[in-house]
Amino acid sequence: MTHTSLAPHLNFRGQAREVLSFYRSVLGGDLALVTYGDAQAAQDPAQTDEILFGQLTSPGGLVVMAYDVQRGLAYDQGVNSLYLSLRCATAEEVQTFWAGLREGAEIEQDLGPSGWSPLYGKLRDRFGVVWVIDLIVP
Template identity: 50%
Template structure:
């Protein structure tokens, strides 16, 4: 198994703009999934990014999303997540089991809509980690 550690940046309505900028700087492929793509019909947030990524051949990776409007957000609070994506569920679970000691679990690890295994926690040092099994997004 290989893993990748990717910064996951949080924004309030300008994630797509930020991702386009990072792509212009580092190159690579930009993928952005909007709230509308996930079935959200609220016109105020439909174009916001629920998940986005720039991935370049040079190894640059960054992920981003627009924080849900009903959630509090301050750029000084949760400005990023550390995302660990893997291919082996047992190995990923092992990382989770170690990180969870003394942590605040935000989303227990388990199957999700977008991944066979997904979990989110803030470790005892205040760093928020997202662990998941990488799957390819099938655009419609």
């Protein structure tokens, strides 16, 4: 049997490097970035330094991918089309990630108890991505 994984892949218009760098500052980990120029795939010279492939892998195995949509393709970030659910094993992890992600964010549900978790919060980060963060109840 092979190992299969699923990772959120976020699409932006010129912000992928900034987004993944910010998430790395909050979540830690290794960042892999390939620009359109690196891959000789820029159809528009203005996109040469934008991200064709970006991936953050945290020490705990969390993977977030992002790229900058090609200039010739339509782009609409949408509303409520995707949430990133960050499920944590400790309250300390929840509070640490919440503190980092809330910088410049719009808080949709402040951190506190919910019907399924003693610690839950929801925010739209400064890049428009919605994160739901909670403490896993065993």
